[in-house]
Amino acid sequence: MSPETATGNRRATSLSREQVALAALEVLDREGLEGLSMRRLAGELGVGTMTLYGYFRGKRELLDAVVDVATEDFVAPEPVGGFREQLVAYSLASFEWLLRHPMVVQLRGEEAIIRPAALGVSERVLQLLLDAGLGPEEAARAFRVLFTYLFGSALFAPREATEDERRALLAAHLSLPEERFPAIREAAPYAAAATGGRDQFLYGLECIVDGIEARKDRYSAASSHQ
Amino acid sequence: MSPETATGNRRATSLSREQVALAALEVLDREGLEGLSMRRLAGELGVGTMTLYGYFRGKRELLDAVVDVATEDFVAPEPVGGFREQLVAYSLASFEWLLRHPMVVQLRGEEAIIRPAALGVSERVLQLLLDAGLGPEEAARAFRVLFTYLFGSALFAPREATEDERRALLAAHLSLPEERFPAIREAAPYAAAATGGRDQFLYGLECIVDGIEARKDRYSAASSHQ
């Protein structure tokens, strides 16, 4: 709360880029993208606003560094199991990581940020696809589909609805005229559970992996079972 | 450009909510979310900034109205063909609509906006899933997967890379050390084509529909061929 707690270095004669980025990440995780301003962060660190411009060219460069710092706490799963198990495990670990740092998703949406720190995971997943028998073109496309679904889920379907949201959604759906919206009304009791969260993410992920596997089998002449 | 062109009504004694929303949409389509400020929009309409607050409680309410207005130019495809063809046609039409109004995607990311205007499409897709034999719970989940992939694609993979971006991406990938990143290097020539656009969207969509169909067949006792 007070300037000292942020870094324990209130004199600020020797901040590092990493210290600044870590403090920014803390604010972002706590209060979201809107909560972070240069003025605010400087205050938190106990330095003048313009001091930050000695470490970073501007806010964008700072945010890039924050994404790098955030990437470091990605927890890679053990590489055990077959093609399918590993693909699911890596995707789920990525999903959970993005939920811990929602601003990475928002930043990726505003403008493409490709940070080298995440390359390790990309390499692993791409290798899985190639090993499974997909050609490099097919593998590149499949990889990108997984990436798009992952980020889409993290942004548009991060969590299950709260009890209040469930009630509101159900009420909204059931208030629709029966003749025009029979399908929405029929699915209404299940809509809330499908809005997001781990189970919903896994459901879609399994669909996509099914599709990838079907394609894989189509490409390797003989379709092997499992 | 000049105040008159926006609505042809520079005296502004009788603007309507819709006129204001349309003018806002025009600015958004032209210059993106960052380009729209209340002050700017008021200037474009030839009225004082605070006049807008007579039509909308605040910026958020204005943006909700803009999404409604934008929804009106969604072009629904003809409902011809089977389950698969129609699902693909509706998804593709939605993708193309979102690309025409990128701010809908950005707004949907910042906070959940569920606008009634889009309910017609939802009803149609949900009905397709139910007709195909999915139970209501399964249909709700499948629908949400399609929704998430659609919005994810519109935000994270809207278009193919430009020639410059292709070159930059290829160079970046090929500069990686061969021992640590063999898979990325192998897929590098195809990475650019997979970054986004219509073909990539369709590739992933087919994967997902494959997965949904597989589930459908699993639920209806006998798996029918096509």
Place this chain on the structure above:
DNA sequence: ACCTGAACACCGTTCAAGT
């Protein structure tokens, strides 16, 4: 009633001045 300028509490960043 309807419209709006001034003011408030914010932004990111430039620039010139402090030590």
Place this chain on the structure above:
DNA sequence: ACCTGAACACCGTTCAAGT
């Protein structure tokens, strides 16, 4: 060198005053 206050050109919105 390193740091920073004042200033500039912006925001969204409140409030009181104009007609």
